[in-house]
Amino acid sequence: xxxxxxxxxxxDAAPIAPLGTADGGRGGGIGRKVTSIYVYQxxxxxxxxxxxxxxxxxAVTGYLIGSPPTSIGGEASDHYxxxxxxxxxxxxxxxxxxxxxxxxxxxxxxxxxxxxxxTLPVWSKRWWGEVAFELRxxxxxxxxxxxxxxxxxxxxxxxxxxxxxxxxxxxVTGFALYAEGQQAGxxxxxAFGWVIPLVGGSMTLHTLHHLxxxxxVIFMIIHIYVAIREDxxxxxxxxxxxxxxxxxxxxxxxD
Amino acid sequence: MNTATETFYExxxxxxxxxxxxxxxxxxxxxxLGLGPSFVPKIAHAMETKPRTxxxxxxxxxxxxxxxxxxxxxxxxVKDVVLSMISLDYDDTLMASAGHQAEAALEDTIExxxxxxxxxxxxxxxxxxxxxxCIVGGKPFVEQLRHxxxxxxxxxxxxxxxxxxxxxxxxPNPTRATPVHKxxxxxxxxxxxxxxxxAEVMTGVITYMLTFDRLPELDRTGxxxxxxxxxxxxKCYRRPHFDAGQFVEAWDDEGARRGYCLYxxxxxxxxxxxxxxxxxxxxxxxxxxxxxxxxxxxxxDGFWDKGGFYDRLENIQAFGIEGNADQIGGYAAAGVTGAVxxxxxxxxxKRAQHKPETDTSGKEDA
Numbered sequence: 001x002x003x004x005x006x007x008x009x010x011x012d013a014a015p016i017a018p019l020g021t022a023d024g025g026r027g028g029g030i031g032r033k034v035t036s037i038y039v040y041q042x043x044x045x046x047x048x049x050x051x052x053x054x055x056x057x058x059a060v061t062g063y064l065i066g067s068p069p070t071s072i073g074g075e076a077s078d079h080y081x082x083x084x085x086x087x088x089x090x091x092x093x094x095x096x097x098x099x100x101x102x103x104x105x106x107x108x109x110x111x112x113x114x115x116x117x118x119t120l121p122v123w124s125k126r127w128w129g130e131v132a133f134e135l136r137x138x139x140x141x142x143x144x145x146x147x148x149x150x151x152x153x154x155x156x157x158x159x160x161x162x163x164x165x166x167x168x169x170x171x172v173t174g175f176a177l178y179a180e181g182q183q184a185g186x187x188x189x190x191a192f193g194w195v196i197p198l199v200g201g202s203m204t205l206h207t208l209h210h211l212x213x214x215x216x217v218i219f220m221i222i223h224i225y226v227a228i229r230e231d232x233x234x235x236x237x238x239x240x241x242x243x244x245x246x247x248x249x250x251x252x253x254x255d
Numbered sequence: 256m257n258t259a260t261e262t263f264y265e266x267x268x269x270x271x272x273x274x275x276x277x278x279x280x281x282x283x284x285x286x287x288l289g290l291g292p293s294f295v296p297k298i299a300h301a302m303e304t305k306p307r308t309x310x311x312x313x314x315x316x317x318x319x320x321x322x323x324x325x326x327x328x329x330x331x332x333v334k335d336v337v338l339s340m341i342s343l344d345y346d347d348t349l350m351a352s353a354g355h356q357a358e359a360a361l362e363d364t365i366e367x368x369x370x371x372x373x374x375x376x377x378x379x380x381x382x383x384x385x386x387x388x389c390i391v392g393g394k395p396f397v398e399q400l401r402h403x404x405x406x407x408x409x410x411x412x413x414x415x416x417x418x419x420x421x422x423x424x425x426x427p428n429p430t431r432a433t434p435v436h437k438x439x440x441x442x443x444x445x446x447x448x449x450x451x452x453x454a455e456v457m458t459g460v461i462t463y464m465l466t467f468d469r470l471p472e473l474d475r476t477g478x479x480x481x482x483x484x485x486x487x488x489x490k491c492y493r494r495p496h497f498d499a500g501q502f503v504e505a506w507d508d509e510g511a512r513r514g515y516c517l518y519x520x521x522x523x524x525x526x527x528x529x530x531x532x533x534x535x536x537x538x539x540x541x542x543x544x545x546x547x548x549x550x551x552x553x554x555x556d557g558f559w560d561k562g563g564f565y566d567r568l569e570n571i572q573a574f575g576i577e578g579n580a581d582q583i584g585g586y587a588a589a590g591v592t593g594a595v596x597x598x599x600x601x602x603x604x605k606r607a608q609h610k611p612e613t614d615t616s617g618k619e620d621a
Binding site: 063066067068069070071072073076077078079080081082083085138140143180181183184193194196197200201202203204206207210211213214215217218221222225229232233 | 474475476480484485486489495496497498499500501502503504509510515518519523525526527552555556557558561562567568569571579580581583584585587588591592595598599601602605606609
């Protein structure tokens with residue numbers, strides 16, 4: 001099922017070698033040959049969009065839980081507004097957590113691109129060199145970006161810090177807070193209740209969870225900007241890849 | 256060399272308490288501890304057979320609000336606790352003797368009941384300047400605490416001071432006031448925090464320890480679960496207003512008059528574990544939220560340093576600038592958005608500049 005089996009030797013984060021299609025496409029100038037490769041398998045793509053939706057719901061409802069909407073009048077028994085807001089938050093939290101667990105599972109059974117989110121080649125000098133190269137590209141010091149099948153090394157590093165670590169932090173702190181409502185003895189209390197005294201109390205945990213939301217919001221801003229920018233300025237498709245799964249390249253040049 | 260101490264029952268009968276009243280008292284105590292009717296005879300039996308437990312009650316840096324609360328206990332009456340249940344052998348606030356006599360009583364109790372007495376600590380020892388910020392009987396309090404703790408069976412940390420440090424340990428804590436469990440590390444310690452703790456919680460803890468001859472089950476921070484396992488919020492009678500989305504927006508607004516939820520004006524009920532919303536205060540008359548003021552979270556660790564009592568979000572001190580999570584996060588997000596906009600503009604400019612060349616230069620590199 002792995003379409004990428006054609007290119008087994010390639011390391012994800014390394015710039016790819018010229019794709020081995022016939023060189024006939026080179027000469028034309030206008031009629032560039034578009035080569036494509038299957039990168040993101042269906043579970044990864046579904047996870048991406050479900051996760052994005054869950055984060056959107058969580059950020060909006062989470063903000064409202066910290067700063068509730070203006071008070072409504074009438075009988076308390078006629079309304080359940082804040083209850084619904086909190087329900088949406090908890091439901092989306094479960095979706096995110098279960099999705100993340102599924103994503104970890106897919107890192108084991110999926111293709112090697114599915115592992116990029118969880119494994120950083122931190123001992124590879126070359127990889128760090130590529131991170132530096134990407135930084136220079138974003139600082140307008142490089143004229144031409146490199147081609148990558150999966151994430152470029154800088155993107156991989158950012159994904160790890162924001163998504164892998166960020167979501168893990170939000171899941172752990174989130175369920176520790178959820179344990180409070182569930183009360184002592186519930187599964188969340190048994191699994192995550194220890195986090196509360198660890199950080200020095202429930203109030204501090206609320207604050208950390210709140211800061212975590214802004215961490216994710218900052219990621220969203222950068223992520224959407226960079227995805228669109230790379231789609232326009234880099235040499236490969238970005239946005240459509242997360243919909244179709246195929247990475248298409250705009251030129252046949254090596255590297 | 257234990258002299259035969261009277262049992263609780265004997266003491267009570269000597270004071271003219273009828274057997275009928277005694278059984279009533281046992282039932283009330285069982286109810287207060289959340290125990291079933293089958294425990295009433297067990298409590299009665301314990302009272303009839305066990306000798307009174309000697310208690311030494313010491314005072315460090317504190318305001319005596321714990322004692323003030325304690326002497327107002329209604330179920331059981333503090334009179335019964337002090338005169339019948341325990342043998343309060345040293346408490347410099349309540350005892351008749353003073354000065355050398357009082358200190359002699361302390362030494363005598365430690366000597367006579369070595370390993371069998373309970374040490375109740377109200378307040379905490381300041382450790383700065385060798386403990387000179389709190390002197391008891393001419394010596395730093397920390398020395399008295401260590402001395403009395405050495406032979407104690409167990410220690411009760413009364414109140415937020417002894418349990419967590421309270422206001423004297425709030426930043427910057429100039430006297431280095433330190434909670435008891437960080438000074439005494441080799442004894443079982445039961446924390447009964449609150450500023451002060453509820454009277455019935457204090458006497459309830461003592462009754463439990465006497466009845467079952469062991470510490471009650473404690474939560475992760477060392478507080479007895481029977482009184483500290485539930486949030487104020489989860490048992491608050493204003494909770495339906497919270498779920499409905501009806502909040503007090505400002506003091507004296509319509510919501511405040513209607514008794515809406517105090518969440519937006521900084522009530523710490525959702526982050527505080529205590530029995531106020533169930534047991535309440537002054538014989539169950541009221542508790543802070545019932546009287547229209549939010550919970551300040553006094554039974555939680557470091558509650559003085561968790562932001563204002565009237566703010567929903569905690570202050571975060573970083574680089575000397577104070578802000579809450581929304582302010583800090585909002586500024587950071589705005590900063591990143593600005594950077595992104597700038598970067599996008601430069602990107603567009605660069606692209607416009609290089610467009611004609613890149614087509615050829617890219618080829619030449621290859």
